[in-house]
Amino acid sequence: MKKNGNQALLPAGLQDLLMPAAAHEAEVVRRLIDCFSSEGYDRIKPPLLEFENALLSGAGETLSDQIFRLMDPSSHRMMGVRADITPQIARIAASRLQNAPRPLRLCYGGDVLQVTGSQLRPERQFTQVGGELIGVTEDAADAEVILAAVTALENVGVKDLSVDINLPTLVPAIAQELGIDKEAALELRVALDRKDAAEVEVLAGENGAYFLKLLNAAGTAQEVLDYAKGLEFKGIAKSEFDRLVNVVDLVTKAAPKLTITLDLVEHRGFEYHTGTSFIFFAKGVRGELGRGGRYDSVSVDNVTEPATGFTLFMDTVLRALPKPKIARRIFLPFATRREDGNALRAQGWVTISGLELVENDRAEALRLSCSHLIENGHIHELGNN
Structure with a gap:
């Protein structure tokens, strides 16, 4: 069979996230979500695909040009890949959670896909993490979501944080x-x-x-x-x-x-906002860490209620953080007892097990990017005698 082009080539704006960056992003997302959860924001997980009319209702109306569309072979209705998670949260709040007590605090984390990137964010697929406070109009709600985002960003290590508050x-x-x-x-x-x-x-x-x-x-x-x-x-x-x-x-x-x-x-990017809005920056970091503000949450059934929230962009957040520390990787020669490996993993080591006998365990450990080697029950740092 003839192969067309380079199979490793990806469309513009899409990329593979390799090690250790993928693990680092997952860890930062987890820590951010943990911060939001500690302030009463319950995590939910909307689907990647929805019917087009749901994605374009309320806050999603301004995203019409950014949505990839396809026909659902089952229902024969048009579907879209989400370009932003906020409209999905609004749909869930006004339908599945319409009887939940207000204020309703929800948080989320997941990937979005957009038709085009921007000058500051050429990536078309990136991870969003955020929170929404739904059902209240008090000024304290706007302050709460700003402070929740600031606290979480500082907790994961973002320095020199600032917030630009606007009134579109x-x-x-x-x-x-x-x-x-x-x-x-x-x-x-x-x-x-x-x-x-x-x-x-x-x-x-x-x-x-x-x-x-x-x-x-x-x-x-x-x-x-x-x-x-x-x-x-x-x-x-x-x-x-x-x-x-x-x-x-x-x-x-x-x-x-x-x-x-x-x-x-300032109003760019706040076209659907109905009150106080804001953008997060970090000194010396290109692009916005996130943004948010007050808006009307509208479901597909035109149920409307006040809401305020924020979205953090993980590609920018990661640029604001120090490089991830390289985990301590220890090589376990072939036939090392499983319980010995369990003990090392319990201490925080990343273990790399040998799958066959080799002439030189030290050389094999270096080849597999290990920093340490266990020999005769003793741990040796590679490069040292």
């Missing part, structure tokens, strides 16, 4: 208060997000001076909060901003050493 609902609320129509408000929102002062001034017209001031509302939390006093928000905009201030206050009191920045006009 603020610009639409201000535009509505000023009588700007929806189409013009959308263009203005995009210009503000691009930090394009000239376009903002043109689009805002007689309100140009005000929106130029709003454009500068980015920086450390205290700087922005002080600066925002001169913006004199009104109506819904004031209500939304007051909630943001309260969330910042709650997070600051609980984690006074955490670096918090604010950007009042």
Whole structure:
């Protein structure tokens, strides 16, 4: 049979995760989930594939272009490979867990697949780990999910962590208060997000001076909060901003050493969010460690309830951590007793058993990347006499 191409070649954006990286990722995921579980977040596991309409409901509506589709040969209905796990959590909360007491705390970990990567994340398959707090509107819920993610990231070893808190609902609320129509408000929102002062001034017209001031509302939390006093928000905009201030206050009191920045006009990636939103970064690490915020959880039956949550991206999280330590690997020559190997494994050793007699056990141990060798009941570090 003729072989076509290189069988080891993978599609763009996909990769094999080899040792020790695969084991390291699995261990970090486990530790993150353990942290979430300790704060009352129960782990659930949605399927990799779902019917297309379920994946595209509620929060998943913005992911239509990122979903791989296929026909289910059993039901003859269109299915999709999940591009994000959050919409699945919303479906489960509004259906299988609709009678569970609120607030409902759920966490998860699993792979997602997207049609295209981004400049910062060219990978199309990566692991997400996250948590959702469903059924409450209190500011304390927004603060809780931020702090839960921060605590977990710090516990696995992420250093110099910061959170950038945003309010994607603020610009639409201000535009509505000023009588700007929806189409013009959308263009203005995009210009503000691009930090394009000239376009903002043109689009805002007689309100140009005000929106130029709003454009500068980015920086450390205290700087922005002080600066925002001169913006004199009104109506819904004031209500939304007051909630943001309260969330910042709650997070600051609980984690006074955490670096918090604010950007009042940022909205990219928060298209479906309905309130306080946030992004996690680590100093010197390329890309976002994760993001999240408040949204409406909507099921396929249009059951809606408030929710807030976060998603961590494991490819970026792993870049923020030290290289995994190489496990102590000890070579057990052929015919070593099983109980001797059990005793070593109980002490934390990784044992590599010889499957046949060889002339030189030391050379065989080195060939198999072992750091130690057991001879006559004694452990020897390879390279030492």
